[in-house]
Amino acid sequence: MSALIEVRDLGKRFGNVIALQGISTSVRSGEVTCVLGDNGAGKSTLIKILAGSHPHGEGTLLIDDQERRLSSPREALDAGIATVYQDLAVVPLMPVWRNFFLGSEVTRGRGPLRRLDVARMKETTRTELAAMGIDLRDVDQPIGTLSGGERQCVAIARAVHFGARVLILDEPTAALGVKQSGVVLKYIAKARDRGLGVVFITHNPHHAHPVGDRFVLLRRGRSLGDFAKKDLPMDELVSMMAGGAELESLAHELERTMGTDSSVVSELRADLQ
Amino acid sequence: MSALIEVRDLGKRFGNVIALQGISTSVRSGEVTCVLGDNGAGKSTLIKILAGSHPHGEGTLLIDDQERRLSSPREALDAGIATVYQDLAVVPLMPVWRNFFLGSEVTRGRGPLRRLDVARMKETTRTELAAMGIDLRDVDQPIGTLSGGERQCVAIARAVHFGARVLILDEPTAALGVKQSGVVLKYIAKARDRGLGVVFITHNPHHAHPVGDRFVLLRRGRSLGDFAKKDLPMDELVSMMAGGAELESLAHELERTMGTDSSVVSELRADLQ
Amino acid sequence: ACSGTGKEEDASGTADSGFTYAVITHSGPGDAFWDRVKSGAEKAGKDYGATVEYNADPDPAKQAQLIDAAVASKSDGIVVSMANPDGLEESVKAAVAAGIPVVTINSGVDRSAEFGAITHIGQSESVAGEAVGERLKSEGLKKAICVIHEAGNVGLEERCKSSAGAFGAMENLQVDGTDDAAVQASVTSKLQADPDVDTVLTLGGQYAVDAVNAVGESGSDAKIATFDLSEDVVSNIEDGKILFAVDQQPYVQGFLGVTTLYLKSVNGNDVGGGQPINSGPAFVTKDNAAQVAEYAAKGTR
Amino acid sequence: MAAAVAEDERVSGSSGVTKVLKRPESGAMVAALVIFAWFSFTTDAFATSGGSSTWLLGSSTIGIMAVAVALLMIGGEFDLSAGAMTGFTGLLVGVLTTEYGLNIWVAILVALVLALAVGALNGVLVMKTGLPSFIVTLGTFFVLQGVDLAGTKALIGQVAIQGMSRVPFYDQPRVLFGSALHWGENGSVYASVFWWVAVTAVATWVLMRTRVGNWIFALGGAQGAARQVGVPVFRAKVGLFMTTAAAGWLVGMLTLFRTSTVQSNTGVGQEFIYIICAVVGGCLLTGGYGSAIGAAFGALIYGMVNQGIVYSGWDSNWLRTFLGAMLLGAVLLNEWVRRRAELAR
Amino acid sequence: MAAAVAEDERVSGSSGVTKVLKRPESGAMVAALVIFAWFSFTTDAFATSGGSSTWLLGSSTIGIMAVAVALLMIGGEFDLSAGAMTGFTGLLVGVLTTEYGLNIWVAILVALVLALAVGALNGVLVMKTGLPSFIVTLGTFFVLQGVDLAGTKALIGQVAIQGMSRVPFYDQPRVLFGSALHWGENGSVYASVFWWVAVTAVATWVLMRTRVGNWIFALGGAQGAARQVGVPVFRAKVGLFMTTAAAGWLVGMLTLFRTSTVQSNTGVGQEFIYIICAVVGGCLLTGGYGSAIGAAFGALIYGMVNQGIVYSGWDSNWLRTFLGAMLLGAVLLNEWVRRRAELAR
């Protein structure tokens, strides 16, 4: 089966800052591609290119085997790519339900009487959020007054609701509690089962490994490789993410401060094995 | 030893939204108080009251056994309370080093010739960030162009650098990679050892348990209790955070989608035992 | 009503006659010429024990609204300056139809009778402009600039246009009248750029003083003439730095306007007998400057 | 977790009244009422049929522009050329008909097309160059102002249109733009008042009930985010600038056909009045928040104060001072009402 | 991880030149140069000693205000009363000395104190009410405008100060505010030019090298964040408004003592010119970004264009059109330079 999205030797620079260089990977239907890497490695930049938010610099971007250069998120959305941005892309002063449907509003009536179907949009927003375990007091409150995690859930619910063929999630679980994180992982699994291609960014190998099918590792803007799940067991993934040796020394240090029985340390140790 | 900060029956409402109600806890020198809870439980709101960013509604707030009502973050800072906000409190267009020292600038010279000690501030910024494992290309670049995690690290490094007696951290590790998270946990342990009182908010029980001394659990704006570490083993903490029964059913569901061998599921299961 | 803010020596005035007159002009805020019209009208009101309500707006649509407002509040008479008669036609006719006596002043002489006004007092800017143009020509001057301190003001444009008509080679110079530094700089620039210019005509006393500074600075020996008076203009005329000033006697226009209405109210008189009444123009030169200096200092000439 | 059907325990009761008072326009409404009451009691003529005609008329043209400018402002942009545009279109029709004998309807259409073109130019320049609209439209404002003055003078030799009423078919568009309904003793409701109401109604409908309205709020609130979720930012912004230009054209026609004249400086300096009215009506200067009704009420406040001062017979030298004090009072009241509503239980 | 001492591989080389070009004012500098070159070549008198005196003079008073307004704008606020303030202080000194015979130095001091008080009032109102400064200072602007006109009229019976030069000791402050250095054929550099340079230098120092400067950037960039890290937001903002008022006083004195007269509408309408100059000089309207030098260059551009058009002998009816086109050109060039610099390797 051919790839929904494929990138070859992709690069991007901001002024004299080289944010990405020589990245190659692909997103396939029914697969979850995890993008992993340190802070500032360039994950969000890669995602923004796929989502049409930044045009890419060098390299080629293929969508459905056609060479493309996305110049606006609208183009990406029209190609069936829905994205949850790390900075969430919400309009703080607007009510939750308007944010949820922004750019994809539901209308009824025709011609000059074509108008927003407010009741239906509110209802959908409420139920989609409730399904994620968020029961909002009022979908009419400005989204800027929601807590960080609540906002995150709105963004995820929106992308899942409108995601057609590819779903891109940039650190969706970062601000979330254990329960909500579980729900998001479930969503990812469901989307994959429905045949969507999913791109999932996270710092948490425990979140990445169970749902991921392939893993792209970035470091300082370069790719360390594109691995299939079978080639990359959990422990190897963890050590690659944290950079082996450094992690070892960190565990040492923490051991001194916290004692060997500390679970951070034992967790780290376990990961290193 | 008396508490650095003590709150009794604290409450806060925004218009007709009741964000907090009847919260009591304390922050002691050399102790880490963890605040845990679901998304939207009111953790950030509590923290903002302690940091002087919101005045509190009902209840009393004692700092050094004196009843206080903080009306500005300056007052909190002057009382030795440094905070890392979840939304980071940085000025996007300003260079990294100016953000780092904002409000506590280092100057040299006297009288009308008193001026910023730019070289020293830049140097300090660079070294403090390098100590967290962030090597910036250029401390002169606007902080708005940093990655989410890099920005988070700047905010943490700043609070640690200026923290005098109390250090408050609102989900500092959310956007961080494994390595940087470890560094932050180390910082927290170090600060505690130096005799600071630390308030630490996180969704990750694996981060909270090893460093925490007491645990405040919030749910829907109310306190579920204030526990000492010895009264709250890890597994109980996890199940309280996620709400026992719900977690159980989630594990079930995930098991169906991902198979029993999935590590998310086994992790959940382990936590539930 | 708190009219009569000008300095009045006789605070007593006459007993209140109970009349209210509206004076509505096309002045912009703070215009020195119209300030004297206002002073004249208010003095007349005080003398006759009548209330004078002065309002102004350079936009004909808004000026028309002010007339409508005077009709709605049942004024005993309206004094109006018609810089743009077309714009006021409807409102003035409505006022006349409502039985309110109307007197036109300053501009709009040729439409005054048609709209049903009792009479017209003063002459249009064009009469004064022509007189200035001819006088400059007779002084043997060759090339002039006319300094317009408010872009698109109908009255100012009219002054320049008719001066140019009578004079010949006259060019408009648009300046920013709210910034004296800019006025002075622009006039200096113009004089430097075109050394043939031997005459500067300004349209307000204030700008004549700026022009005096500019001429001094540019090293040109251009002559300066101006519309309207002020204390500083008079002293500059006495010093020979300004050739002459044309005085349309705005105070007279305001005073006579109200007087005409008052006579109509108390005695049914139609002053002027259907003919316009002239209020000027008078030229103030070195010869007669001393006589007007005192009044200019009081702000009544 | 089951959706909470019952009242959420974390929300204390909130009545319907506070909900209304929370709307952006609520403060302006209250302020308008207070000002109306004040002038009605202190002056004789203000609340009569004749008196109210004058301030309704004065408010109407400003109100139409204020509503359009409010839409633009909610969308995060300014248009400083809006005032000069009213003069430009009026002059254009005047020159084309009185000087060149063009059919009056054709002239009106030409003016509309040119206005839309200028609006589109504004929008395209803003979007393509990334310059703030404040600067771009200021440029257009200056250019238009010069064209109004020099162009008119060059073509007809004077700075005001004269003899408009002798143009053939003058009466036809006059019915649409310049006529009045008479009522009461000497009251007249001009066509512009009806246009004002219509424009406000349509703008409110668009803003609250259509997709485009949703986009406008998003554009002003967070343009980047709007772009990321696929709002056609470019088209929407250009459309907003064109709407403002069209409103300028409408007001130009209303002025021309009521007074039968336009001057080369008509509308200059008004651009800020429109912005003021929008802000008094509850729009945020930074965009993303506001309402069309609010802007209409802002214009009503401005119009009432302006005429009310005249009816009060206060010395016109102090006009600006009174105006400033009253506007400040109105926005303070406005803010106070909204805060109260937000803190209300 | 060791700090990277060697060149970071993720940064491609960047020269010193692009670093300079990245500054907010770079574009305005280039635009000023281009405009200077243009008028120098196309007109005879522009670059002569006499010619340059005039445009320096015209730029200087606007420049002083533009720099102060730029500081305020970087701090995230507007001051629309800045223009009227220049007239207010000038009139005050004129009235106090010519009419009430107050000692001229005392009068100057009284004017400064009153100006600062108005500035403080602006600041306190903005901070206490939470209203946008655009609206609050617009209110003060209207109030001042009325006071300028009606107050002057009531006190001295006319609308402009007369006979200032006969006031005792008039020559003393005149040396400070109104004198000129002569050079070249007929060039004169006025005191206001020196003041302009001094104000720009001090403002730049404050902005770039002091704590307060750091706060100003933060206030405009993210007031909430600034407050959270302990910046004294209230004091800093009020201080900024007082600075602008003080600049207004300075320009009032410069005008009064050079032309020996002030009129009641002096400065009205100038407030936007200041904002324009600041924006042309690279300040963001939304605050948080800009420079004092940039604003000074913005004023220089405005002054040069204004006078250059006169030197070119173009029909001055088109003045506004030329001005608009040139300003637009200048900001476009400005933007282009800055973008180039940002994309430069």
Ligand SMILES: Nc1ncnc2c1ncn2[C@@H]1O[C@H](COP(=O)(O)OP(=O)(O)OP(=O)(O)O)[C@@H](O)[C@H]1O
């Ligand atoms: N607009 C920009 N201008 C300049 N540099 C930028 C810009 N956007 C991103 N960068 C730089 O590119 C690098 C990659 O950023 P990116 O946001 O992609 O990192 P990330 O992998 O998502 O990190 P995190 O895990 O912390 O979110 C960062 O070092 C950042 O400083």
Ligand SMILES: Nc1ncnc2c1ncn2[C@@H]1O[C@H](COP(=O)(O)OP(=O)(O)OP(=O)(O)O)[C@@H](O)[C@H]1O
């Ligand atoms: N300014 C405000 N106006 C109205 N409601 C608010 C405001 N700030 C917070 N809230 C509400 O208060 C509740 C608590 O918010 P808070 O940010 O404290 O949650 P939190 O525990 O920090 O959640 P998270 O883990 O997602 O960050 C939320 O439901 C939010 O909607």
Ligand SMILES: [Mg+2]
């Ligand atoms: Mg990222």
Ligand SMILES: [Mg+2]
């Ligand atoms: Mg939070």
